[in-house]
Amino acid sequence: MYRILIVEDEISITDTLKNRLKKYGYECHAIEDFKSVLDVFQEIEPHLVIMDINLPYFDGYYWSRKIRKISTCPIMILSARMSELDQIYGIENGADDFITKPFVMDVVVAKINGQIRRSYGEYAKTAERRLLHVGNTTLNLDTVRLSTPEQEEVLTVKELQLCHMFFEACPNVVTRQQLLSVIWDEEGFVEENTLTVNIKRLRKKLENVQSSLELKTIRGIGYQLMEKDT
Incomplete structure:
Protein backbone atom coordinates (compact mmCIF):
# COMPACT_ATOMS: atom_id res chain seq x y z
CA MET A 1 0.00 0.00 0.00
CA TYR A 2 1.42 3.38 -0.99
CA ARG A 3 1.72 5.98 1.76
CA ILE A 4 0.74 9.63 1.31
CA LEU A 5 1.75 12.40 3.71
CA ILE A 6 -0.63 15.38 3.79
CA VAL A 7 0.92 18.65 4.97
CA GLU A 8 -2.12 20.92 5.24
CA ASP A 9 -3.26 23.05 8.20
CA GLU A 10 -6.93 23.30 7.19
CA ILE A 11 -8.56 20.31 8.89
CA SER A 12 -11.52 20.20 6.50
CA ILE A 13 -9.23 19.92 3.47
CA THR A 14 -7.07 17.31 5.18
CA ASP A 15 -10.12 15.22 6.09
CA THR A 16 -11.50 15.46 2.55
CA LEU A 17 -8.22 14.27 1.07
CA LYS A 18 -7.76 11.47 3.59
CA ASN A 19 -11.30 10.11 3.25
CA ARG A 20 -11.25 10.07 -0.53
CA LEU A 21 -7.73 8.73 -0.97
CA LYS A 22 -8.32 5.89 1.49
CA LYS A 23 -11.12 4.69 -0.77
CA TYR A 24 -8.54 4.33 -3.53
CA GLY A 25 -6.33 2.17 -1.34
CA TYR A 26 -3.81 4.79 -0.20
CA GLU A 27 -2.53 4.90 3.36
CA CYS A 28 -2.81 8.54 4.45
CA HIS A 29 -0.99 10.39 7.21
CA ALA A 30 -1.53 14.02 8.18
CA ILE A 31 0.86 16.43 9.88
CA GLU A 32 -0.27 17.65 13.29
CA ASP A 33 2.92 19.35 14.51
CA PHE A 34 4.00 21.80 11.81
CA LYS A 35 7.41 22.28 13.41
CA SER A 36 8.23 18.62 12.80
CA VAL A 37 7.31 18.01 9.17
CA LEU A 38 10.71 16.57 8.23
CA ASP A 39 10.80 14.31 11.31
CA VAL A 40 7.38 12.88 10.46
CA PHE A 41 8.41 12.46 6.82
CA GLN A 42 11.46 10.44 7.85
CA GLU A 43 9.40 8.32 10.24
CA ILE A 44 6.59 7.53 7.79
CA GLU A 45 8.70 7.36 4.60
CA PRO A 46 5.78 8.28 2.33
CA HIS A 47 5.67 7.56 -1.39
CA LEU A 48 4.09 10.96 -2.13
CA VAL A 49 3.63 14.26 -0.29
CA ILE A 50 0.76 16.73 -0.69
CA MET A 51 2.21 20.04 0.49
CA ASP A 52 0.27 23.23 1.22
CA ILE A 53 2.19 26.48 0.80
CA ASN A 54 0.77 28.62 3.60
CA LEU A 55 1.66 26.75 6.78
CA PRO A 56 2.43 27.71 10.39
CA TYR A 57 6.09 28.46 11.19
CA PHE A 58 7.64 27.59 7.78
CA ASP A 59 6.00 27.57 4.36
CA GLY A 60 5.63 24.60 2.05
CA TYR A 61 8.56 25.64 -0.12
CA TYR A 62 10.85 25.43 2.91
CA TRP A 63 9.70 21.89 3.73
CA SER A 64 9.87 20.85 0.07
CA ARG A 65 13.54 21.88 -0.03
CA LYS A 66 14.23 19.94 3.16
CA ILE A 67 12.51 16.81 1.83
CA ARG A 68 14.23 17.05 -1.53
CA LYS A 69 17.64 16.88 0.19
CA ILE A 70 16.91 13.35 1.41
CA SER A 71 14.30 11.97 -0.97
CA THR A 72 13.01 12.05 -4.54
CA CYS A 73 9.46 11.05 -3.65
CA PRO A 74 6.87 13.11 -5.58
CA ILE A 75 5.79 16.39 -3.95
CA MET A 76 2.49 17.91 -5.05
CA ILE A 77 2.05 21.56 -4.11
CA LEU A 78 -1.41 22.52 -2.86
CA SER A 79 -2.17 26.25 -3.06
CA ALA A 80 -4.77 28.85 -3.92
CA ARG A 81 -2.12 30.87 -5.72
CA MET A 82 -0.73 29.18 -8.80
CA SER A 83 0.57 31.77 -11.25
CA GLU A 84 3.30 30.82 -13.69
CA LEU A 85 5.83 32.41 -11.36
CA ASP A 86 4.51 30.39 -8.43
CA GLN A 87 4.80 27.19 -10.45
CA ILE A 88 8.35 28.00 -11.50
CA TYR A 89 9.28 28.74 -7.89
CA GLY A 90 7.61 25.50 -6.82
CA ILE A 91 9.56 23.44 -9.34
CA GLU A 92 12.81 25.11 -8.31
CA ASN A 93 12.05 24.12 -4.72
CA GLY A 94 11.34 20.47 -5.49
CA ALA A 95 7.68 20.29 -6.58
CA ASP A 96 6.62 17.68 -9.14
CA ASP A 97 3.02 18.80 -9.70
CA PHE A 98 0.43 21.31 -8.50
CA ILE A 99 -3.11 21.25 -7.12
CA THR A 100 -4.99 24.55 -7.17
CA LYS A 101 -7.57 25.37 -4.50
CA PRO A 102 -10.49 24.93 -4.76
CA PHE A 103 -9.80 21.56 -6.32
CA VAL A 104 -11.84 18.84 -7.98
CA MET A 105 -11.22 15.62 -6.10
CA ASP A 106 -11.28 13.43 -9.21
CA VAL A 107 -8.52 15.55 -10.73
CA VAL A 108 -6.45 15.26 -7.53
CA VAL A 109 -6.81 11.48 -7.54
CA ALA A 110 -5.83 11.31 -11.22
CA LYS A 111 -2.74 13.45 -10.58
CA ILE A 112 -1.71 11.31 -7.61
CA ASN A 113 -2.22 8.08 -9.55
CA GLY A 114 -0.09 9.51 -12.35
CA GLN A 115 2.76 10.50 -10.03
CA ILE A 116 2.73 7.11 -8.30
CA ARG A 117 2.69 5.32 -11.64
CA ARG A 118 5.59 7.38 -13.02
CA SER A 119 7.69 7.25 -9.87
CA TYR A 120 7.23 3.58 -9.04
CA GLY A 121 5.47 1.66 -11.80
CA GLU A 122 7.50 2.96 -14.74
CA TYR A 123 10.77 2.11 -13.03
CA ALA A 124 9.60 -1.49 -12.70
CA LYS A 125 8.49 -1.67 -16.34
CA THR A 126 11.95 -0.75 -17.60
CA ALA A 127 13.61 -3.54 -15.67
CA GLU A 128 14.40 -6.69 -17.63
CA ARG A 129 13.55 -8.86 -14.66
CA ARG A 130 10.66 -8.08 -12.36
Whole structure:
Protein backbone atom coordinates (compact mmCIF):
# COMPACT_ATOMS: atom_id res chain seq x y z
CA MET A 1 0.00 0.00 0.00
CA TYR A 2 1.42 3.38 -0.99
CA ARG A 3 1.72 5.98 1.76
CA ILE A 4 0.74 9.63 1.31
CA LEU A 5 1.75 12.40 3.71
CA ILE A 6 -0.63 15.38 3.79
CA VAL A 7 0.92 18.65 4.97
CA GLU A 8 -2.12 20.92 5.24
CA ASP A 9 -3.26 23.05 8.20
CA GLU A 10 -6.93 23.30 7.19
CA ILE A 11 -8.56 20.31 8.89
CA SER A 12 -11.52 20.20 6.50
CA ILE A 13 -9.23 19.92 3.47
CA THR A 14 -7.07 17.31 5.18
CA ASP A 15 -10.12 15.22 6.09
CA THR A 16 -11.50 15.46 2.55
CA LEU A 17 -8.22 14.27 1.07
CA LYS A 18 -7.76 11.47 3.59
CA ASN A 19 -11.30 10.11 3.25
CA ARG A 20 -11.25 10.07 -0.53
CA LEU A 21 -7.73 8.73 -0.97
CA LYS A 22 -8.32 5.89 1.49
CA LYS A 23 -11.12 4.69 -0.77
CA TYR A 24 -8.54 4.33 -3.53
CA GLY A 25 -6.33 2.17 -1.34
CA TYR A 26 -3.81 4.79 -0.20
CA GLU A 27 -2.53 4.90 3.36
CA CYS A 28 -2.81 8.54 4.45
CA HIS A 29 -0.99 10.39 7.21
CA ALA A 30 -1.53 14.02 8.18
CA ILE A 31 0.86 16.43 9.88
CA GLU A 32 -0.27 17.65 13.29
CA ASP A 33 2.92 19.35 14.51
CA PHE A 34 4.00 21.80 11.81
CA LYS A 35 7.41 22.28 13.41
CA SER A 36 8.23 18.62 12.80
CA VAL A 37 7.31 18.01 9.17
CA LEU A 38 10.71 16.57 8.23
CA ASP A 39 10.80 14.31 11.31
CA VAL A 40 7.38 12.88 10.46
CA PHE A 41 8.41 12.46 6.82
CA GLN A 42 11.46 10.44 7.85
CA GLU A 43 9.40 8.32 10.24
CA ILE A 44 6.59 7.53 7.79
CA GLU A 45 8.70 7.36 4.60
CA PRO A 46 5.78 8.28 2.33
CA HIS A 47 5.67 7.56 -1.39
CA LEU A 48 4.09 10.96 -2.13
CA VAL A 49 3.63 14.26 -0.29
CA ILE A 50 0.76 16.73 -0.69
CA MET A 51 2.21 20.04 0.49
CA ASP A 52 0.27 23.23 1.22
CA ILE A 53 2.19 26.48 0.80
CA ASN A 54 0.77 28.62 3.60
CA LEU A 55 1.66 26.75 6.78
CA PRO A 56 2.43 27.71 10.39
CA TYR A 57 6.09 28.46 11.19
CA PHE A 58 7.64 27.59 7.78
CA ASP A 59 6.00 27.57 4.36
CA GLY A 60 5.63 24.60 2.05
CA TYR A 61 8.56 25.64 -0.12
CA TYR A 62 10.85 25.43 2.91
CA TRP A 63 9.70 21.89 3.73
CA SER A 64 9.87 20.85 0.07
CA ARG A 65 13.54 21.88 -0.03
CA LYS A 66 14.23 19.94 3.16
CA ILE A 67 12.51 16.81 1.83
CA ARG A 68 14.23 17.05 -1.53
CA LYS A 69 17.64 16.88 0.19
CA ILE A 70 16.91 13.35 1.41
CA SER A 71 14.30 11.97 -0.97
CA THR A 72 13.01 12.05 -4.54
CA CYS A 73 9.46 11.05 -3.65
CA PRO A 74 6.87 13.11 -5.58
CA ILE A 75 5.79 16.39 -3.95
CA MET A 76 2.49 17.91 -5.05
CA ILE A 77 2.05 21.56 -4.11
CA LEU A 78 -1.41 22.52 -2.86
CA SER A 79 -2.17 26.25 -3.06
CA ALA A 80 -4.77 28.85 -3.92
CA ARG A 81 -2.12 30.87 -5.72
CA MET A 82 -0.73 29.18 -8.80
CA SER A 83 0.57 31.77 -11.25
CA GLU A 84 3.30 30.82 -13.69
CA LEU A 85 5.83 32.41 -11.36
CA ASP A 86 4.51 30.39 -8.43
CA GLN A 87 4.80 27.19 -10.45
CA ILE A 88 8.35 28.00 -11.50
CA TYR A 89 9.28 28.74 -7.89
CA GLY A 90 7.61 25.50 -6.82
CA ILE A 91 9.56 23.44 -9.34
CA GLU A 92 12.81 25.11 -8.31
CA ASN A 93 12.05 24.12 -4.72
CA GLY A 94 11.34 20.47 -5.49
CA ALA A 95 7.68 20.29 -6.58
CA ASP A 96 6.62 17.68 -9.14
CA ASP A 97 3.02 18.80 -9.70
CA PHE A 98 0.43 21.31 -8.50
CA ILE A 99 -3.11 21.25 -7.12
CA THR A 100 -4.99 24.55 -7.17
CA LYS A 101 -7.57 25.37 -4.50
CA PRO A 102 -10.49 24.93 -4.76
CA PHE A 103 -9.80 21.56 -6.32
CA VAL A 104 -11.84 18.84 -7.98
CA MET A 105 -11.22 15.62 -6.10
CA ASP A 106 -11.28 13.43 -9.21
CA VAL A 107 -8.52 15.55 -10.73
CA VAL A 108 -6.45 15.26 -7.53
CA VAL A 109 -6.81 11.48 -7.54
CA ALA A 110 -5.83 11.31 -11.22
CA LYS A 111 -2.74 13.45 -10.58
CA ILE A 112 -1.71 11.31 -7.61
CA ASN A 113 -2.22 8.08 -9.55
CA GLY A 114 -0.09 9.51 -12.35
CA GLN A 115 2.76 10.50 -10.03
CA ILE A 116 2.73 7.11 -8.30
CA ARG A 117 2.69 5.32 -11.64
CA ARG A 118 5.59 7.38 -13.02
CA SER A 119 7.69 7.25 -9.87
CA TYR A 120 7.23 3.58 -9.04
CA GLY A 121 5.47 1.66 -11.80
CA GLU A 122 7.50 2.96 -14.74
CA TYR A 123 10.77 2.11 -13.03
CA ALA A 124 9.60 -1.49 -12.70
CA LYS A 125 8.49 -1.67 -16.34
CA THR A 126 11.95 -0.75 -17.60
CA ALA A 127 13.61 -3.54 -15.67
CA GLU A 128 14.40 -6.69 -17.63
CA ARG A 129 13.55 -8.86 -14.66
CA ARG A 130 10.66 -8.08 -12.36
CA LEU A 131 11.71 -10.40 -9.53
CA LEU A 132 15.25 -10.59 -8.20
CA HIS A 133 16.21 -13.29 -5.70
CA VAL A 134 19.24 -13.42 -3.43
CA GLY A 135 19.33 -15.83 -0.50
CA ASN A 136 15.90 -16.00 1.11
CA THR A 137 15.06 -12.49 -0.07
CA THR A 138 13.09 -11.26 -3.09
CA LEU A 139 13.04 -7.80 -4.60
CA ASN A 140 9.79 -7.25 -6.53
CA LEU A 141 10.24 -4.40 -8.99
CA ASP A 142 6.53 -4.32 -9.85
CA THR A 143 5.14 -4.00 -6.34
CA VAL A 144 8.20 -2.10 -4.96
CA ARG A 145 8.57 -4.60 -2.15
CA LEU A 146 11.38 -6.40 -0.38
CA SER A 147 10.22 -9.73 1.02
CA THR A 148 11.03 -13.10 2.53
CA PRO A 149 8.60 -15.94 3.34
CA GLU A 150 8.18 -14.33 6.76
CA GLN A 151 7.64 -10.60 6.06
CA GLU A 152 7.61 -7.88 3.42
CA GLU A 153 8.42 -4.18 3.36
CA VAL A 154 7.39 -1.46 0.88
CA LEU A 155 10.38 0.50 -0.41
CA THR A 156 10.80 4.16 -1.25
CA VAL A 157 12.11 5.13 -4.70
CA LYS A 158 15.66 5.54 -3.42
CA GLU A 159 15.53 2.26 -1.52
CA LEU A 160 14.26 0.50 -4.63
CA GLN A 161 17.09 1.91 -6.74
CA LEU A 162 19.70 1.04 -4.13
CA CYS A 163 18.30 -2.44 -3.65
CA HIS A 164 18.18 -3.05 -7.39
CA MET A 165 21.86 -2.15 -7.73
CA PHE A 166 22.90 -4.34 -4.81
CA PHE A 167 20.87 -7.34 -5.99
CA GLU A 168 22.27 -7.06 -9.51
CA ALA A 169 25.85 -6.71 -8.24
CA CYS A 170 25.72 -9.27 -5.41
CA PRO A 171 28.16 -10.37 -4.07
CA ASN A 172 30.38 -7.73 -5.62
CA VAL A 173 31.11 -4.41 -3.95
CA VAL A 174 29.23 -1.34 -5.20
CA THR A 175 31.22 1.86 -4.71
CA ARG A 176 29.80 5.02 -3.19
CA GLN A 177 30.63 6.84 -6.41
CA GLN A 178 28.60 4.34 -8.45
CA LEU A 179 25.62 4.68 -6.13
CA LEU A 180 25.74 8.47 -6.11
CA SER A 181 26.22 8.86 -9.85
CA VAL A 182 23.44 6.45 -10.81
CA ILE A 183 20.85 7.34 -8.17
CA TRP A 184 21.39 11.07 -7.85
CA ASP A 185 22.84 11.81 -11.31
CA GLU A 186 25.08 14.62 -10.07
CA GLU A 187 27.27 13.86 -7.06
CA GLY A 188 27.71 17.54 -6.31
CA PHE A 189 24.06 17.97 -5.39
CA VAL A 190 24.10 15.25 -2.71
CA GLU A 191 24.91 15.92 0.93
CA GLU A 192 27.59 13.63 2.33
CA ASN A 193 25.28 11.81 4.73
CA THR A 194 22.34 11.32 2.32
CA LEU A 195 23.56 7.97 1.01
CA THR A 196 24.45 6.84 4.52
CA VAL A 197 20.93 7.61 5.74
CA ASN A 198 19.35 5.64 2.88
CA ILE A 199 21.69 2.69 3.47
CA LYS A 200 20.71 2.69 7.14
CA ARG A 201 17.01 2.54 6.23
CA LEU A 202 17.59 -0.28 3.77
CA ARG A 203 19.51 -2.25 6.40
CA LYS A 204 16.60 -1.80 8.78
CA LYS A 205 14.15 -3.14 6.21
CA LEU A 206 16.37 -6.16 5.53
CA GLU A 207 16.31 -6.78 9.26
CA ASN A 208 12.52 -6.30 9.45
CA VAL A 209 11.85 -8.97 6.82
CA GLN A 210 14.28 -11.37 8.53
CA SER A 211 16.53 -11.46 5.48
CA SER A 212 19.50 -13.81 5.31
CA LEU A 213 21.38 -10.92 3.69
CA GLU A 214 23.35 -8.04 5.12
CA LEU A 215 24.84 -4.86 3.71
CA LYS A 216 28.46 -4.63 4.73
CA THR A 217 30.38 -1.38 4.69
CA ILE A 218 33.67 -1.72 2.83
CA ARG A 219 35.59 1.13 4.39
CA GLY A 220 36.78 3.73 1.93
CA ILE A 221 35.12 1.98 -1.03
CA GLY A 222 31.39 1.32 -0.70
CA TYR A 223 28.96 -1.45 0.25
CA GLN A 224 28.55 -5.18 -0.34
CA LEU A 225 25.33 -7.21 -0.22
CA MET A 226 26.05 -10.76 0.92
CA GLU A 227 24.78 -13.68 2.96
CA LYS A 228 25.24 -13.35 6.68
CA ASP A 229 27.95 -15.42 8.28
CA THR A 230 26.45 -18.49 9.93
